[in-house]
Amino acid sequence: MNPTVLTIIISSLGLGTTLTFIGSHWLLVWMGLEINTLAIIPMMIHQHHPRAVEATMKYFITQATASALLLFASVTNAWTLGEWSLTELLNPTSATLATIALALKIGLAPMHFWLPEVLQGLNLLTGLVLSTWQKLAPFAILLQLYPLLNPNLLMLLGVLSTIIGGWGGLNQTQLRKILAYSSIANLGWMIMILHYTPHLTQLNLILYIIMTLTTFLLFIMFNSTKINSIASFSSKSPLLSIIALMTLLSLGGLPPLSGFMPKWLILQELTKQNLIIPATIMALMTLLSLFFYLRLCYATTLTMNPHPLNMSSSWRTKTTNPNLLLTLSASLSILLLPLTPAISTLMI
Secondary structure, eight states: OOHHHHHOOOOHHHHHHHHHOOBBBBHHHHHHHHHHHHHHHHHHHHOOOOHHHHHHHHHHHHHHHHHHHHHHHHHHHHHHHOOOOOTTTHHHHHHHHHHHHHHHHTTTTTSSSSHHHHHSSSSHHHHHHHGGGHHHHHHHHHHHHGGGGHHHHHHHHHHHHHHHHHHHTTOOOOOOOHHHHHHHHHHHHHHHSTTOHHHHHHHHHHHHHHHHHHHHHHHHHHHHTTGGGGGGGGHHHHHHHHHHHHHHHHTOOOOTTHHHHHHHHHHHHHHHTTOOOHHHHHHHHHHHHHHHHHHHHHHHHHSOOOOOSOOOOOOSSSSOOOOOHHHHHHHHHHHGGGHHHHHHHHHH
């Protein structure tokens, strides 16, 4: 891609997210989301491949629908209450419409159908942007609106997302689809606790972005898109195969890794709120997510890449040494659990 075009796209992504972060007016926030959506579309369609074109069209139609619904919610709120401020009174109808629109934007169940298909049609780098950066702007709106939103609707979206995210990833062989269902399940945990303890939502979002960044960087380094292709990790770089193992288990929420921290704190808070049944369902659904992470771990570290005689060996000129970004993100993905008390104090 032309460096000038790439600079404009990255600047637009940053501008759209920043407008949403700092905006307190419904139209300004909506403009930020639109700039964010339009900026990533050239990155998605850059491959000029039928799957990329299909994924781009699905993403555009979905995001346009969500944006129209969010704009309708803001106009309805201004019509009934005469207020365009984001943090002022919110009409119950507008609150419900805004919640559904933002759930559609980030891929919460049952509005999740577009996310696995779109992520499957993209390359790994664009998929990384879609799975991490594109989640920031909608969550910035949700974190401002959380006192005005319906907690029962948020709870329903959270429980459905953890169930579908766990079940959906069980029979997948494509890594990008597995990461899409992983995203749906993790978003369910974030949205579940949003109304009660928003700082836990922020903590979960930050850790999810760090762990997803590490996972995508590992797959990009080895150019892996299927479960079968990650069997060569251990032969190419034993160190990176161990890092991949620990990161995937952390993404599944297994102690004593960093990913266990938000799930532990969220279950504790749900228990304090007497939400025993939703907490139990979410904890059980995490076991399903952990199962397909264990499948990836098994393929990464416990299998050997088959090399029959009629198969040409891969020419390895690309370095597989971890760079600074991968080292930092992997360390944060694995080693943060002992700092839970300090992090909880800082986030409050």
